[in-house]
Amino acid sequence: MEINAFGVEEWLNVWEKSATYDIAQSTISSMTMDEILNLDGNQGEEFYKLLNSQKMNYGWIEGSPEFKTEVAKLYKNIDPDNVLQTNGATGANHLALYALVNPGDHVIAEYPSYQQLYDIPKSLGADVDFWQIHEEDNWYPSIDELKQLVRPDTKLICLNNANNPTGTILDREFLEQVVEIAKEVDAYILVDEVYLPLDNPDKFVSIVDLYDKGIATNSLSKTYSVPGVRVGWVVSNSELADIFRKYRDYTMICCGVFNDMLAVYVLRHRQQVLKRNRQLVLNNLEILKNWIDNEPRASVILPQAVSTSFPKLDIPEDIEEFCIKLLEEKGVLLVPGNRFDIPGHVRLGYCASEETLKNGLTKLSEFMHEQYD
Ligand SMILES: Cc1ncc(COP(=O)(O)O)c(C=O)c1O
Incomplete structure (x- = not known):
């Protein structure tokens, strides 16, 4: 089975460990184990009490009942x-796509x-149509274009x-229009929902709360600042969950007892994590705005308090070489826009620590002006 190289991951795998000022990542500054354990205000007593009595067997295969309950509360x-x-x-x-997409299926x-x-759909033999986002429309895709792309046999x-x-949020009104179009041809809608607008989570609506054939994927990696736990989830209706179960048995068995417990603990303390992250995102967004306002070689459609941004840089050079x-x-790391097939831009992960962000932006400006003024 052929598959294209994963542009962003390939870039990060090569370069991320050499950065002094890593402003390429899309996670809201990851928490240390110390920070995580102190969410209970008691140096992890709550967590260790549970953990120490656990056998390190396979644990709950689909995720513990506590995990499932905490995740269900998000919807x-x-x-x-x-x-x-x-x-x-x-x-x-991967699970959702592997379970649903067959050769020849139409996917948008x-x-x-x-x-x-x-x-992944392409590699599984699907006929994939791209639904382009447009900078001039604040990086929204257009409903009219979806109407042109959709076919009676569109599966997903x-x-x-x-x-x-x-960092663009698709709002409820937009998603409702997508759902109407999907319903007409009985297509599934899979939405990767790892980013949440931290200024006002109510701006965000999950696809599973709008559409019975909606599938939502998410994880602790971005909004909750714990990518190291490697725990995510897929939620759907019961018919789809049964299909996913079948394929899941072949690909993962479980995430591990330790990881499940840490995930439950973080989710139970999510209000504290969200409070920490709201402060960080809003503070850093101001720093990004100020930088953009004072940097003639950069412009941006601001992200909606989501931890990734995609500024345009005015530089007369190949973006990856730059x-x-x-x-x-x-020592500053960005992701060049060609890794998303949009050269001229860079992914700037402004939710690094404040110090890293400030230093990274100062050095980025210095470099652009030294090189091109
Ligand atoms: C949209 C999106 N989905 C999924 C992931 C990967 O998330 P995880 O660490 O939960 O596998 C990323 C990471 O950059 C992402 O940007």
């Missing part, structure tokens, strides 16, 4: 039975977005809400 109308734990959102997307995918959402529409790399030189000379 209006999800039965915990229909929550399946996965190896990150990556595992959730928001493009660019998280590359799994179009290149894939979206990334909020979008990586642009990013390599920037890293080598100033």
